[in-house]
Amino acid sequence: MKIYIHGAGMLSAAGSSDATGFPFLPPQQETDSLLCKEPDYSPWIAPMQLRRMSKAVRMGIGAAKICLQSSGKENADALSVGTALGCLHDTEVFLSKMIDQDEQMLTPTAFIQSTHNTVAGQIALITQCHGQNLTYVHRGHSFEHAMINASLFLNEHAGQSVLVGGIEELTATSLSVMQTAKVYRHEKTLPERVLAAPDKGSLAGEGASFFYVSGQPAERSVAIHNIFTFTTRDTEEAVSLVKNFIAGSELTIEDIDFVLTGRSGDLRTEGFYDRLEHELFKDTSTGSFKQFCGAYPVDASFGLGILYRSMMDGLPESLKVKHKPTQLKKVMLINNFLHHYACWYLSVT
Amino acid sequence: MNKVYGVNTGVITAIGADTEACLRALKAGSTGIGKADFLKTHWQEELPVGEVKYSNEQLAALTGMNAGYPRTALLSAVSAMEACQPFAGKTAGLKTGFISANTVGGMDLTEGLYREIKEQHDPKVVGEIIHHECGAITELVAQHLGIHGFVSTISTACSSSANSIMMGAQMIRSGMLDVVLAGGADCLSRFTLNGFNTLMILDRQPCQPFDDERRGLNLGEGAGYLVLMNERAAKQCGAEPLCIVSGYANANDAYHQTASSPEGVGNKLAMEQAIQTAGLSPADIDYINLHGTGTANNDSSEGKAIAAIFGDAVPLASSTKGYTGHTLGGCGGVEAVFCALALRDGVVFPNLRWQKQMQDLNWKPVTELLTGRNLRHVLSNSFGFGGNCSSLVFSKA
Structure with a gap:
């Protein structure tokens, strides 16, 4: 079922959006982790509450609030959130204390805030949203599944709206674990160079992005026609599944004005994106986004935000493209995090 | 819209390693709550739990899985295999999915490795820990069972696996999928035991749900799955419907991160809307x-929400947590299986250890086994942290 985006809120290493747009501030320093440039939360969260909130929770609330503002709404009828790793910081706080104190003299705060659904629960509390509230935790597909869930909900609840988001926080432990596992690279890189200098692993990132979606188009909205998620470790299979997706969406390559890809400078998927850019979309306008936000399991949410804003306001200057698009009417997002891939087909209404 | 049939079940809890074993214990009123044998904790003697009496090696032997996998994956695989087994090789050409749920992921192993992870970066340890995220548990099981197609994981605390059944039903109703294995799993871990202990809501004795002098919950572990199919898939697989998933709803209490609102706002919304989506009325x-x-x-919030919906005509009701303990992300799936059995056999399982009427309620749970009942529609409740409230309605096939 077709659903429509009416507003977005994004928090990233390249800055946060506001009610009117996304003032792109690409990160400039050499780093091994693109941490979120957090906004001033004081308009939305009381100082006492803010002190107790982990980064994941406050980023989620911030992005949700910016999203509502940009959509001109106070709240939505339902919430659907994707976060692969959830509230890592509070999980680690409780876990370390439990181990260090041999299971004694523990306090509940960190435990309470450690569950994966804390972010969605807190947004419900702050916006007094009594509607459906779900949290998807399926690795690199968490955000896509949250969006698919929103479309299932809207299919059965005509006229209602859903706030759909992706959140991931990076902690010192998760960074070092994923660096050791070669998910992320150890070496400090200049973010704008990350795509030009492929290496084992991508540049670590984090962030939160939310979208206000409904089943009805508006004068200025972006339609999500189709989302397809798949897992594979085989480049050939990945490329052929992308082709199937395009055919299944009743599109030809010529129909597509622009493709935003999840190229991340990770050697494991360079071959896949090369095939897309040099063969399948040889003559199509393409660009990539992970040099702005880093790689994280729900980074597609940031990519979707960039596309949404671009379809509203035009492509940002700092987004380098191959072939300048003549228009941005029909676009695709093709992304991966590790072996989890997703294709999105969007159009402007 | 397509009707959603529940055609088979798989379950493992402290009272049994498969559906029939659990059913026997439920009918006999035998509890699974007791001292932990496998969970090693400071609270071993003090906090009773609903532990599955199989070691990881034994669970691995039941499934052919790697015994080094997180226990949640092993429990999940046991009941997922039980649920799917009759349909092996029969689903060709059908769109299949696996929607699971859990809250602890591989925490039972993470908590043993955490110090090592913090202090040194042994690639071997790290290689293991990447299987500890919630979604990885589902993938391990999907891989082991050879399930392709739509695979997802939900984590909404104690209501998690009710939500995977809801999503599975929606995907069948809308025609996106023909067959879905839906439910969830969670294992005991020191993390959750200590977490609930700090909240001071763990009972030092076997729990007494809906008793006026109840003291708290016992944690449990387990997994529960339903195989859901549309009519076409059921025909192709030669599956006899056990029940129909006729209603579902998910609402939020929006009151507090861990506590329920006194009047059970979210609980009431979930139950009312689930009954409504089934096209039924409370009666x-x-x-x-x-x-x-x-x-x-x-129990107070849930009890009041029920009284508000059903008035003086509260249906037969019981909690099965007294048998299994609270299996967290698994309980929605486990209890969905129990509901399917109640419908199939016309039985109502007694609420164990109930003694004293709750002062703030006008109704009481069923305390004796009832058999030979013509149950047409049953409601299953799962509520959790984060204000998450889910209710499912199962109807006689």
């Missing part, structure tokens, strides 16, 4: 499988 519900954890807060 049509013949049995409620209560969330009934045994905490002062849950």
Whole structure:
């Protein structure tokens, strides 16, 4: 079922959006982790509450609030959130204390805030949203599944709206674990160079992005026609599944004005994106986004935000493209995090 | 819209390693709550739990899985295999999915490795820990069972696996999928035991849900799955419907991160909307499988929400947490299986250890086994942290 985006809120290493747009501030320093440039939360969260909130929770609330503002709404009828790793910081706080104190003299705060659904629960509390509230935790597909869930909900609840988001926080432990596992690279890189200098692993990132979606188009909205998620470790299979997706969406390559890809400078998927850019979309306008936000399991949410804003306001200057698009009417997002891939087909209404 | 049939079940809890074993214990009123043998904790002697009496090696042997996998994956695989087994090789050409749920992921192993992870970066340890995220548990099981197609994981605390059944039903109703294995799993871990202990809601004795003098909950572990199919898939697989998933709803209490609102706002919304999506009215519900954890807060809020919906005509109701303990992300799936059995066999399982009428309620749970009942529609409740409230309605096939 077709659903429509009416507003977005994004928090990233390249800055946060506001009610009117996304003032792109690409990160400039050499780093091994693109941490979120957090906004001033004081308009939305009381100082006492803010002190107790982990980064994941406050980023989620911030992005949700910016999203509502940009959509001109106070709240939505339902919430659907994707976060692969959830509230890592509070999980680690409780876990370390439990181990260090041999299971004694523990306090509940960190435990309470450690569950994966804390972010969605807190947004419900702050916006007094009594509607459906779900949290998807399926690795690199968490955000896509949250969006698919929103479309299932809207299919059965005509006229209602859903706030759909992706959140991931990076902690010192998760960074070092994923660096050791070669998910992320150890070496400090200049973010704008990350795509030009492929290496084992991508540049670590984090962030939160939310979208206000409904089943009805508006004068200025972006339609999500189709989302397809798949897992594979085989480049050939990945490329052929992308082709199937395009055919299944009743599109030809010529129909597509622009493709935003999840190229991340990770050697494991360079071959896949090369095939897309040099063969399948040889003559199509393409660009990539992970040099702005880093790689994280729900980074597609940031990519979707960039596309949404671009379809509203035009492509940002700092987004380098191959072939300048003549228009941005029909676009695709093709992304991966590790072996989890997703294709999105969007159009402007 | 397509009808959603529940055609088979798989379950493992402290009272049995498969559906029939659990059913025997439920009918016999035998509890699974007791001292932990496998969970090694400071609280071993003090906090009873609903532990599955199989070691990881034994669970691995039951499934052919790697014994080094997180226990949640092993438990999940046991009941997922039980549920899917009759349909092996029969689903060709059908769109299949696996929607699971859990809250602890591989925490049972993470908590043993955490110090090592912090202090040194042994690639071997790290290689293991990447299987500890919630979604990885589902993938391990999907891989082991050879399930392709749509695979997802939900984590909404104690209501998690009720939500995977809801999503599975929606995907069948809308025609996106033909067959879905839906439910969830969670294992005991020191992390969750200590977490609930700091909240001071764990009972030092076997729990007494819906009793006026209830002291709290016992944690449990387990997994529960339903195989859901549309009519075409059921025909192709030669599957006999056990029940129909006729209604579902998910609402939020929006009151507090861990506590339920005193009047059970979210609980009431979830139950009312689930009954409504089933096209029923409250009077049509013949049995409620209560969330009934045994905490002062849950049972009071849930009880009041039920009284508000059903008035003087509260249906037969019981909590099965007294048998299994609270299996967290697994309980929605486990109790969905129990509801399917109640419908199939016309039985209502007694609420164990109930003694004293709750002062703030006008109704009481069923305390004796009832058999030979014509149950048409049953309601299953799952409520959790984050204000998450889910209710499912199962109807006679």
